Amino acid sequence: MKNLKGALMFAQSGGPTSVINASAAGVFIEGLKSSAITAVYGAANGIKGVLDENFYDIGKEDKKELNLLKYTPSSALGSVRYKLKDASVDDTDYKRILEVFKKYNVRYFFYNGGNDSMDTCNKISKYLATSGYDCNVIGVPKTIDNDLYGTDHCPGFASAARYIATTVMEINLDAKVYDTPMVCVIECMGRHAGWLTAASKLASVGGLGPDLIYLPEVDFDVDKFVEDVKAVCAKNGNKCIAVVSEGIKNKEGTFICELVSQGARDSFGHAQLGGVAATLANLIKEKTGYKTRGIELSLMQRCGAHLASKVDVEETFKAGRAAVKAAVNGETDKMVCYKRKDGDKYAIEYELLPLELAANTEKTVPLEWITENNTNISDEFIKYALPLIQGEAKAPLENSLPRFAKLKKVFVEKK
Amino acid sequence: MKNLKGALMFAQSGGPTSVINASAAGVFIEGLKSSAITAVYGAANGIKGVLDENFYDIGKEDKKELNLLKYTPSSALGSVRYKLKDASVDDTDYKRILEVFKKYNVRYFFYNGGNDSMDTCNKISKYLATSGYDCNVIGVPKTIDNDLYGTDHCPGFASAARYIATTVMEINLDAKVYDTPMVCVIECMGRHAGWLTAASKLASVGGLGPDLIYLPEVDFDVDKFVEDVKAVCAKNGNKCIAVVSEGIKNKEGTFICELVSQGARDSFGHAQLGGVAATLANLIKEKTGYKTRGIELSLMQRCGAHLASKVDVEETFKAGRAAVKAAVNGETDKMVCYKRKDGDKYAIEYELLPLELAANTEKTVPLEWITENNTNISDEFIKYALPLIQGEAKAPLENSLPRFAKLKKVFVEKK
Numbered sequence: 149m150k151n152l153k154g155a156l157m158f159a160q161s162g163g164p165t166s167v168i169n170a171s172a173a174g175v176f177i178e179g180l181k182s183s184a185i186t187a188v189y190g191a192a193n194g195i196k197g198v199l200d201e202n203f204y205d206i207g208k209e210d211k212k213e214l215n216l217l218k219y220t221p222s223s224a225l226g227s228v229r230y231k232l233k234d235a236s237v238d239d240t241d242y243k244r245i246l247e248v249f250k251k252y253n254v255r256y257f258f259y260n261g262g263n264d265s266m267d268t269c270n271k272i273s274k275y276l277a278t279s280g281y282d283c284n285v286i287g288v289p290k291t292i293d294n295d296l297y298g299t300d301h302c303p304g305f306a307s308a309a310r311y312i313a314t315t316v317m318e319i320n321l322d323a324k325v326y327d328t329p330m331v332c333v334i335e336c337m338g339r340h341a342g343w344l345t346a347a348s349k350l351a352s353v354g355g356l357g358p359d360l361i362y363l364p365e366v367d368f369d370v371d372k373f374v375e376d377v378k379a380v381c382a383k384n385g386n387k388c389i390a391v392v393s394e395g396i397k398n399k400e401g402t403f404i405c406e407l408v409s410q411g412a413r414d415s416f417g418h419a420q421l422g423g424v425a426a427t428l429a430n431l432i433k434e435k436t437g438y439k440t441r442g443i444e445l446s447l448m449q450r451c452g453a454h455l456a457s458k459v460d461v462e463e464t465f466k467a468g469r470a471a472v473k474a475a476v477n478g479e480t481d482k483m484v485c486y487k488r489k490d491g492d493k494y495a496i497e498y499e500l501l502p503l504e505l506a507a508n509t510e511k512t513v514p515l516e517w518i519t520e521n522n523t524n525i526s527d528e529f530i531k532y533a534l535p536l537i538q539g540e541a542k543a544p545l546e547n548s549l550p551r552f553a554k555l556k557k558v559f560v561e562k563k
Numbered sequence: 564m565k566n567l568k569g570a571l572m573f574a575q576s577g578g579p580t581s582v583i584n585a586s587a588a589g590v591f592i593e594g595l596k597s598s599a600i601t602a603v604y605g606a607a608n609g610i611k612g613v614l615d616e617n618f619y620d621i622g623k624e625d626k627k628e629l630n631l632l633k634y635t636p637s638s639a640l641g642s643v644r645y646k647l648k649d650a651s652v653d654d655t656d657y658k659r660i661l662e663v664f665k666k667y668n669v670r671y672f673f674y675n676g677g678n679d680s681m682d683t684c685n686k687i688s689k690y691l692a693t694s695g696y697d698c699n700v701i702g703v704p705k706t707i708d709n710d711l712y713g714t715d716h717c718p719g720f721a722s723a724a725r726y727i728a729t730t731v732m733e734i735n736l737d738a739k740v741y742d743t744p745m746v747c748v749i750e751c752m753g754r755h756a757g758w759l760t761a762a763s764k765l766a767s768v769g770g771l772g773p774d775l776i777y778l779p780e781v782d783f784d785v786d787k788f789v790e791d792v793k794a795v796c797a798k799n800g801n802k803c804i805a806v807v808s809e810g811i812k813n814k815e816g817t818f819i820c821e822l823v824s825q826g827a828r829d830s831f832g833h834a835q836l837g838g839v840a841a842t843l844a845n846l847i848k849e850k851t852g853y854k855t856r857g858i859e860l861s862l863m864q865r866c867g868a869h870l871a872s873k874v875d876v877e878e879t880f881k882a883g884r885a886a887v888k889a890a891v892n893g894e895t896d897k898m899v900c901y902k903r904k905d906g907d908k909y910a911i912e913y914e915l916l917p918l919e920l921a922a923n924t925e926k927t928v929p930l931e932w933i934t935e936n937n938t939n940i941s942d943e944f945i946k947y948a949l950p951l952i953q954g955e956a957k958a959p960l961e962n963s964l965p966r967f968a969k970l971k972k973v974f975v976e977k978k
Contacts, residue, residue: 164740193742222736229741313964314869321637321967322866325579326644327608332862354964426841443861447747451737454729455869457963538963548872548953549728549769552736 150282151478153184154255158206159191159198160223161230161261161268162291165304166311166453167464169224169553171260171288173217174468176206184476185256189560194228195259195268199244201562208558216553218465219543221453224555232268235275242275249276251563255283256475258468262291262302263508266483270503273481284475287483287503288467292450294343297509298501299485303467304450306460306536309347311452312336312445313537316351316358319443320389329386329438331377335425336445339395339403340364341512344449348391349525350533359388364395365512366522368404373428374435376523386438392424404428454550458539463496470498494535565697566893568599569670573621574606574613575638576645576676576683577706580719581726581868582879584639584968586675586703588632589883591621599891600671604975609643610674610683614659616977623973631968633880634958636868639970647683650690657690664691666978670698671890673883677706677717678923681898685918688896699890702898702918703882707865709758712924713916714900718882719865721875721951724762726867727751727860728952731766731773734858735804744801744853746792750840751860754810754818755779756927759864763806764940765948774803775938779810780927783819788843789850791938801853807839819843869965873954878911885913909950 156179160168172190179188188206191197204225206214217224235242248254257276259269266287273285289296294305316334323332336345342363351357359380362368373390380388396404405424429442463486471484482500489495517526543550571594575583587605594603603621606612619640621629632639650657663669672691674684681702688700704711709720731749738747751760757778766772774795777783788805795803811819820839844857878901886899897915904910932941958965 164737196742220736221733223740226742227740310963315863315867317965317967318636318866318868319862321635322579322862325638325642327611327641350964353962354966355969356967423841426838441862443863444859446858447734447737447856448730448858448863451733452730453733534962540960540963545955547768547949548725548955549765550732551769552732552771554770 150284151184151476152255152282152284153186154253155187155189156185156256156258156472157189157191157198157203157254158258159194159260160225160227161194161259161265162227163450164222164227165290165292165450166221166307166456167304167461168222168260168290169217169220170461170464171290171303171468172224173214174465175258175288175472176214178469178472180207182472182476186253189252190225193226194230195232196228196230198248199241201248203560204557205560209555213553213555216543216551218461219453219456219541220552221451224553231264232271235271242272245272246276246279246281249281249283257283257285258288258471260288260290262293262296263510266296266503267507270507273503277481284478284480286471286475286479287506288471289483289485292344293338293341295341295510295512296506297511298483298506300488300496301486301536303460303464305343307453307456308344308449309350309533310457310537311449311455312344312347313350314455315445316348316389316391317354317356320351320356323389323441324387329381329436331381331388331390331429331432331436331438331440332443333425333429333432333440334358334389334391334443334445335394335423336391337449338364338393340510342393343513345391345393346513346525346529347533349529350537353530353534358391359384360390360523361525362390362392362396362523363513363518364393364397365515366518367399368396369398370431374432377432378436381438392428394424396424454542456541457537458541459536461541467498474500565699566599566891567670567697567699568601569668570602570604571600571671571673572604572606572613572618572669573673574609574675575640575642576609576674576680577642578865579637579642580705580707580865581636581722581871582719582876583637583675583705584632584635585876585879586705586718586883587639588629589880590673590703590887591629593884593887595622597887597891601668604667605640608641609645610647611643611645613663614656616663618975619970619972620975624970628968628970631958631966633876634868634871634956635967636866639968646679647686650686657687660687661691661694661696664696664698672698672700673703673886675703675705677708677711678925681711681918682922685922688918692896699893699895701886701890701894702921703886704898704900707759708753708756710756710925710927711921712926713898713920715903715911716901716951718875718879720758722868722871723759723864724765724948725872725952726864726870727759727762728765729870730860731763731804731806732769732771735766735771738804738856739802744796744851746796746803746805746844746847746851746853746855747858748840748844748847748855749773749804749806749858749860750809750838751806752864753779753808755925757808758928760806760808761928761940761944762948764944765952768945768949773806774799775805776940777805777807777811777938778928778933779808779812780930781933781937782814783811784813785846789847792847793851796853807843809839811839869957871956872952873956874951876956882913889915
């Protein structure tokens with residue numbers, strides 16, 4: 149536990165979320181207050197900004213804009229997907245990071261991201277420790293996929309869940325207006341973990357849940373799917389709303405969406421990268437003659453900040469602050485995580501988890517929460533997820549459109 | 564002008580909108596207050612409910628739920644797509660409607676819909692007048708497409724426009740997070756009129772507008788599109804957001820989305836009904852090697868009531884009330900429409916337009932508002948549309964999810 153004096157470096161990595169910048173706001177606002185921190189830097193495009201010596205001087209930003217970051221979706225500093233090699237194989241990047249940190253006296257490093265980003269953060273943390281350079285390194289979790297190990301839930305998941313639940317309710321009303329058959333297949337993100345797809349179940353709290361839900365945690369059988377839809381239609385006035393994960397696979401382990409891209413060509417002769425929703429909707433149309441519609445919630449589910457959950461925004465903001473406080477108190481090589489308190493009233497406390505435990509471990513939906521022959525989600529999930537989507541927290545409106553943060557993004561002069 | 568005493572029949576038709584039920588609420592609440600109206604009926608699934616004698620007794624509904632209709636998307640009574648034959652060719656349906664109206668003493672008939680629905684309404688109006696049966700018939704406009712003739716704008720358009728503008732802003736932030744090339748193609752509804760696609764331009768008011776916009780009002784050239792995207796990428800860090808209408812056609816008059824469905828087959832051997840966004844995104848990927856994403860705003864743009872415009876909700880509610888007031892005052896054979904008042908401050912007044920003028924005439928985006936070699940929209944459009952998307956009006960929240968109206972839907976006993 150070392151109490152250090154020096155600059156703070158923060159970077160965002162991986163796919164953005166509606167609330168990822170709330171963590172940035174937390175880190176920046178807490179960092180600018182701390183007497184141990186001599187400068188606050190935000191790396192442009194994740195670790196690449198460190199390697200390229202491209203980072204912004206956060207001290208030059210308006211406080212008002214930093215606060216608006218809480219309600220501004222998508223990585224404000226820019227993101228990156230960049231996997232560091234093992235230092236034992238090639239330590240070029242690590243040496244460069246150390247060089248940059250020394251040059252700017254960076255003593256606090258915060259990396260904000262999901263599984264892969266925590267792997268990066270862990271590797272950097274270990275390398276710096278081995279090199280003898282004093283720098284406290286803390287991972288700040290982020291992923292709509294909700295699949296990070298060791299935390300009750302992940303910053304960003306709840307806002308995406310609230311978007312999905314609200315949207316499924318609305319689609320449910322829309323898709324059933326005619327007295328003719330209609331099957332609607334909705335696709336949610338999550339290639340390996342079905343948390344977001346499961347979140348569609350929350351729409352049932354408002355009485356407008358899906359009829360069928362398919363998670364990637366269990367094998368997907370195309371023929372069974374057709375039978376499931378037919379069974380729902382038979383008892384439901386020939387209407388069915390099914391929600392599927394983009395990551396559903398057949399028992400041979402092939403993604404349903406990969407099956408598509410192998411076969412399909414559009415009129416220009418190009419491979420047709422259809423989503424799984426469109427594929428399954430077409431399949432049902434073929435098998436039943438019913439009108440069908442495939443809907444991909446696409447980027448909207450992860451950037452729909454106008455439907456962010458207040459619980460998520462506030463927890464995520466505080467996660468950023470907690471990370472800085474912990475580092476200033478001498479903690480290092482940890483990831484901030486949420487522990488749900490016991491008791492009926494929902495509350496969390498912040499804990500620290502060794503980074504190596506957080507890196508590269510995926511937490512999937514418990515199989516016992518997947519019910520009704522793998523077509524539904526249990527009430528246990530609702531009990532888990534409903535407290536997370538509570539409250540509204542969104543950008544103020546200008547002209548009835550969101551007023552998102554506008555950062556100056558003044559680059560720190562290269563030394 | 565006849566002042567009649569009898570029952571009111573209201574029906575919803577065509578594709579739903581976020582605010583279509585606000586008109587229903589207006590008609591119902593005003594109808595239940597009127598001493599000239601002896602009963603208020605809501606037809607199940609449009610004119611089909613009249614033909615089948617399936618209609619709900621609105622007097623049996625809770626007032627609170629009727630009020631919640633203002634914020635509940637999608638046709639609460641059910642909708643229909645049913646084109647009446649010309650009475651001169653086959654008057655079976657008309658005779659049946661007259662029979663039902665006589666049986667239940669229906670003296671006020673309101674049909675809520677777009678172009679096709681106003682055609683239906685017009686035909687019924689003319690038939691009833693010819694038959695000598697006294698019934699005041701008023702059309703209540705509704706269409707996200709905004710393409711009805713004779714009205715400044717259409718109920719439902721502004722809420723869809725606000726959804727599109729907000730969502731394009733959010734996607735714009737999300738799609739540009741990496742420092743690698745990214746082209747995103749977003750598809751809006753509107754097969755013949757580009758109003759909704761043009762609405763994406765409103766995102767520029769928040770500083771996050773699209774780079775390219777393509778309306779169905781002008782021919783779409785695939786090769787030019789590729790060049791347009793490349794030009795934007797060249798000056799824009801290899802990033803481009805393009806918004807296209809589902810209805811864009813090449814100069815031979817073929818829908819781009821039809822080009823797709825002719826060619827593509829998925830792995831099940833079925834025709835792949837890809838959207839135009841996915842097709843164009845794949846095309847750009849092929850031509851540039853860039854990462855691309857096609858996003859279809861699908862049903863969400865017309866059912867996303869959580870982003871409804873207050874101006875739209877209130878105007879639409881009042882349009883329903885205005886229809887009833889006019890009919891009770893003896894007006895018939897008209898459609899309610901909006902006239903924008905002169906002056907800097909936005910305001911409208913309600914007018915009545917002869918139904919035959921409203922039926923089957925499409926109003927498209929003025930060609931002079933389409934600029935920059937058919938890739939952008941002028942400020943004139945913003946001046947026109949921005950006042951319409953102002954204010955928030957949405958359902959109250961329960962568990963932080965929308966609490967939509969729950970109607971009892973008590974069928975009127977068949978006589």
